[in-house]
Amino acid sequence: MRSYTVNFLKMSTWLFLLVSWVTVVHSCKINKSLYGYKQAHVDHSLFIKSDASKFTTLIIYVDDIVLTGSSMHETAHIKQILHSHFHIKDLGLLKYFLGIEVAHLDARISLCQWKYYLDLLKDSGTTRSKPCSTPMDSALRLHQYSTKPLAYPLSYRRLVGRLLYLTTTRPDITFATQQLSQFMGNPTQMHLRAAMRVLHYLKHNPRKGLMFSRDSPIQILGFSDADWATCVDSRRFVTWYCFFLGNSLISWKTKKQNIVSRPSSEAEYRALASTT
CATH class of the missing domain: 3.30.70 (Alpha-Beta Plaits)
Known part of the structure; x- marks a missing residue:
């Protein structure tokens, strides 16, 4: 095809x-x-x-x-x-559509946003920055009033918006961008540093993207999970799910749950219901 x-x-x-x-x-x-x-x-x-x-x-x-x-x-x-x-x-x-590069190979089709990411690095002034291995610090819990607010919050909003579009082919930064997008109204210095860390992580492997196998079986496989009250401000759990069509990842999402779940098992059931 x-x-x-x-x-x-x-x-x-x-x-x-x-x-x-x-x-x-x-x-x-x-x-x-x-x-x-x-x-x-x-x-x-x-x-x-x-x-x-x-x-x-x-x-x-x-x-x-x-x-x-x-x-x-x-x-x-x-x-x-x-x-x-x-x-x-x-x-x-x-071959190229809305910033997404398409490569046709014998056994698969690959999608990436290499040029889009290079432009993002150039505009943010992090071309010579040092790469890191994870998009977020596992010990970091972002909250609303962490440090001093940014004098020019527009730059943070623009950066997070461009990172959100980058999740089209980079599902590995979906959780990080979901966390960062919660603070668009009043971003702080800590939020900006966390957003810059995502850029450093992308530099670790900038050509990573999605692979769609040409001979993949037509079988839908889904996974769901929920964390333990990641949101410090609301104490809500975060639902995460992804779907595969055969060996190809076709859908994924990270979203904060609408209500506060008391036991972790309730949060898991809500995540499973949302996935279904």
């Missing part, structure tokens, strides 16, 4: 003219955005078309489309239809 990218060079102009003409001449109701495709509930930019013999998916971002499916003939047909209505540019196999 191959993935392709399509760039709409003149789509914006055509859509503007079309909408202007429809407004003047007649009002039309559009029942579906893409006829024949179903919009995914988890991601509204994902559209799926399937039947008993084949399936096709499209991921749309502004004027770019990632097109993939189980039938090369169906993929070529869709590109031909798009080209007949709009002047499109076929960029071939998917």
Whole structure:
């Protein structure tokens, strides 16, 4: 199965003219955005078309489309239809999309954000920093009023926001970014040092990412866990889970539980329920 990218060079102009003409001449109701495709509930930019013999998916971002499916003939047909209505540019196999680099190998497909991470290092001024082996200090417990507040909290918010996007291909920093994102309103010096440590950890192995095996079995396997009242301010437990499709990691999450659990077994059951 191959993935392709399509760039709409003149789509914006055509859509503007079309909408202007429809407004003047007649009002039309559009029942579906893409006829024949179903919009995914988890991601509204994902559209799926399937039947008993084949399936096709499209991921749309502004004027770019990632097109993939189980039938090369169906993929070529869709590109031909798009080209007949709009002047499109076929960029071939998917190699780079929204800061994510895609490498097609014989046995697997790998995803990483190497260039995105290099830009993050450069902007934060930590290009020559010393790497560390863990994203957070295991003995550190971040809380709201730990040290002196930052004079310019915008830099901390920007850094944490970019780290959150980096979790797209780096699930190993998900817990650290979840902890850091709790203090966006009033970050302190300690919070900033903890965020910088994540950058140092990423430098330890910057090319790490996700691997998707081409011959992986179609079997879903999930894991869940909960820590022991990590949040010092609220005393809430943190739920963590991940799902594998065969050998490939496809979904993961770290989130603070909504209520305070008294025994640890209750927190584990809540984590399991959230995972299910």
